[in-house]
Amino acid sequence: MAQVRLLPGIYRDAQEWNRGYLQRLDAGRLLYNFRRNAGLPAGPAQPLGGWESPADGAHGTELRGHFTGHFLSASALLFASTGDAAAKDKAGEMVAELARCQDKLGDGYLSAFPTTLFDRLDSGRNLPWAPFYTVHKIMAGLLDMYQFAGNRQALAVAQGMAGWADRWSAAKTEDHMQEILNVEFGGIGETLYSLAAATGNDQWAKAADRFTKKRFVNPLASRRDELRGLHVNTHIPQAIAAARRYEISGDLRFHDVADFFWWDVTTARTYVTGGTSNGESWQTRPRQLGAELKRGVNTAECCCAYNMLKLTRHLYAWNPDPRYFDYYERAMLNHRLGTIRPEKGYSQYYLSLTPGAYKTFGSEDRSFWCCTGTGVEEYAKLVDSIYWRDEQGVYVNQFIASELNWSEKGLKLRQETRFPEEQGTSLVVTAVKPVPMALRLRIPSWLESSPTVKVNGKPIEASASPGSYLTIARTWKTGDRVAMALPMRLSIEAMPDEPQTQAVLYGPLVLAGDLGGDALTEQATIGQMGPRVNRSALEIPAIHAPAADPASWLKPAAKPLTFRTTGQPKDLDLAPLNSLFDKRYVVYWQVA
Numbered sequence: 001m002a003q004v005r006l007l008p009g010i011y012r013d014a015q016e017w018n019r020g021y022l023q024r025l026d027a028g029r030l031l032y033n034f035r036r037n038a039g040l041p042a043g044p045a046q047p048l049g050g051w052e053s054p055a056d057g058a059h060g061t062e063l064r065g066h067f068t069g070h071f072l073s074a075s076a077l078l079f080a081s082t083g084d085a086a087a088k089d090k091a092g093e094m095v096a097e098l099a100r101c102q103d104k105l106g107d108g109y110l111s112a113f114p115t116t117l118f119d120r121l122d123s124g125r126n127l128p129w130a131p132f133y134t135v136h137k138i139m140a141g142l143l144d145m146y147q148f149a150g151n152r153q154a155l156a157v158a159q160g161m162a163g164w165a166d167r168w169s170a171a172k173t174e175d176h177m178q179e180i181l182n183v184e185f186g187g188i189g190e191t192l193y194s195l196a197a198a199t200g201n202d203q204w205a206k207a208a209d210r211f212t213k214k215r216f217v218n219p220l221a222s223r224r225d226e227l228r229g230l231h232v233n234t235h236i237p238q239a240i241a242a243a244r245r246y247e248i249s250g251d252l253r254f255h256d257v258a259d260f261f262w263w264d265v266t267t268a269r270t271y272v273t274g275g276t277s278n279g280e281s282w283q284t285r286p287r288q289l290g291a292e293l294k295r296g297v298n299t300a301e302c303c304c305a306y307n308m309l310k311l312t313r314h315l316y317a318w319n320p321d322p323r324y325f326d327y328y329e330r331a332m333l334n335h336r337l338g339t340i341r342p343e344k345g346y347s348q349y350y351l352s353l354t355p356g357a358y359k360t361f362g363s364e365d366r367s368f369w370c371c372t373g374t375g376v377e378e379y380a381k382l383v384d385s386i387y388w389r390d391e392q393g394v395y396v397n398q399f400i401a402s403e404l405n406w407s408e409k410g411l412k413l414r415q416e417t418r419f420p421e422e423q424g425t426s427l428v429v430t431a432v433k434p435v436p437m438a439l440r441l442r443i444p445s446w447l448e449s450s451p452t453v454k455v456n457g458k459p460i461e462a463s464a465s466p467g468s469y470l471t472i473a474r475t476w477k478t479g480d481r482v483a484m485a486l487p488m489r490l491s492i493e494a495m496p497d498e499p500q501t502q503a504v505l506y507g508p509l510v511l512a513g514d515l516g517g518d519a520l521t522e523q524a525t526i527g528q529m530g531p532r533v534n535r536s537a538l539e540i541p542a543i544h545a546p547a548a549d550p551a552s553w554l555k556p557a558a559k560p561l562t563f564r565t566t567g568q569p570k571d572l573d574l575a576p577l578n579s580l581f582d583k584r585y586v587v588y589w590q591v592a
């Protein structure tokens with residue numbers, strides 16, 4: 001991350017909106033509940049609202065402290081990806097305060113709520129919301145501050161917390177621990193494995209093993225989908241933990257858990273946007289997405305996209321198959337870029353795909369949902385999977401205006417593009433001295449055929465089919481320029497169980513029909529987890545298609561990437577879903 005910088009464009013806009021939000025959040029307010037819980041003065045700071053509300057409030061406050069962990073992660077990632085020293089310093093001061101709170105509490109425990117929540121978890125009566133989930137976010141934030149911002153105090157605090165979690169879990173029988181794992185515990189296994197890897201201390205890996213939920217993992221190891229009825233965002237982090245367990249132990253069973261889970265979710269339970277879940281769970285058998293979509297309005301929780309992207313990076317690192325990035329690009333363009341509120345930096349909770357839905361967002365200081373937390377992390381690390389490398393050279397996986405500085409090779413690669421508005425990209429080389437290297441360009445699966453690639457203005461003879469890499473191995477020198485055309489075309493993606501329920505794509509972009517936004521006030525969109533859709537009150541036009549090709553009922557409109565229906569009783573405009581705000585929209589059409 002520290003070797004890649006975003007250049008002006010839609011990705012950098014998202015990064016800067018998010019950075020602005022992180023800057024506006026006050027450290028004293030983020031520490032308020034921690035200081036109160038440790039019996040330390042909270043100063044003049046006002047507590048935050050939403051899921052960070054202080055004790056004695058509503059049910060939601062039992063997650064208090066979780067966002068402070070996300071904030072540390074986001075600050076560390078922002079420092080790595082932009083060099084923002086102020087973000088690092090602010091989070092560093094918070095780490096020092098959290099260390100004081102930990103000292104005061106004793107025994108390594110650190111949280112914004114008392115250990116009585118863990119007593120309730122242990123007793124199985126009056127179950128708390130998700131105390132290990134929350135503690136994990138704090139631990140992960142501290143570990144990120146160590147790994148991305150070099151903060152050694154953060155590592156010490158994280159190890160103190162790991163020691164507490166180790167002792168707490170070691171005191172339970174295996175069966176009792178499995179019962180405890182029925183309450184959401186998130187990615188604590190992943191962080192404990194990563195802590196083991198970072199410190200060389202196997203004790204943390206043994207503690208992590210206790211957070212393996214057998215009822216979830218065992219069917220996956222046998223390549224069986226038994227996901228129906230499960231809460232989605234509770235379980236994706238467990239697949240990531242399985243990936244980490246494989247990475248540090250070589251245990252292939254856990255490779256298979258992560259591998260099958262990813263394949264199953266992305267092929268059998270993922271909407272056209274790259275999102276998954278409905279009302280936070282999987283409610284149907286696999287490949288019943290049309291039925292799933294009808295079961296509720298709150299589809300595709302943003303945390304799920306964040307975590308699936310994270311899992312994808314692990315799998316790609318084991319096996320650099322470019323098709324992983326077909327998924328990655330789809331989710332990034334449609335489900336991540338389009339779910340941050342321009343300028344304000346607020347993120348969405350659900351990206352509803354119910355016809356007639358609209359986008360809703362968190363608020364400045366009275367939301368702090370799980371997706372607010374994963375959101376501030378996501379947009380702080382947009383640089384992290386554009387380029388990958390191996391001994392032979394570099395892989396260009398995403399078409400994002402950015403610059404890679406591969407200092408060990410004395411090589412800079414500047415990607416100049418306005419993709420997706422521009423249907424192509426260019427890479428310009430700067431080399432201290434000529435560098436022999438393989439440049440691997442991802443040829444996305446959504447292309448119709450091998451694209452034209454030019455080196456220094458001349459088309460090259462080599463070609464590669466969509467869904468593979470085009471490798472250009474040569475000695476690169478300053479001024480070399482590679483240009484690749486990425487011509488987009490319209491395509492249809494039908495629901496597996498309902499062939500007439502179809503979404504339209506233009507290249508990798510999901511198009512949405514614009515139903516207007518007359519009644520959408522700020523009250524309806526800000527601070528709401530999802531939209532209110534009264535299906536009967538909305539007129540969602542069905543499409544009469546003269547032919548299977550969507551070009552038979554869609555014509556390009558004036559603005560780039562926009563279209564208009566033709567030959568329908570009432571024609572509509574379509575634009576990329578990621579560009580529609582304050583509008584009702586339709587993604588899945590009934591096409592006859």
Ligand SMILES: [Zn+2]
Nearest residue numbers: 301303370371
């Ligand atoms: Zn969430």
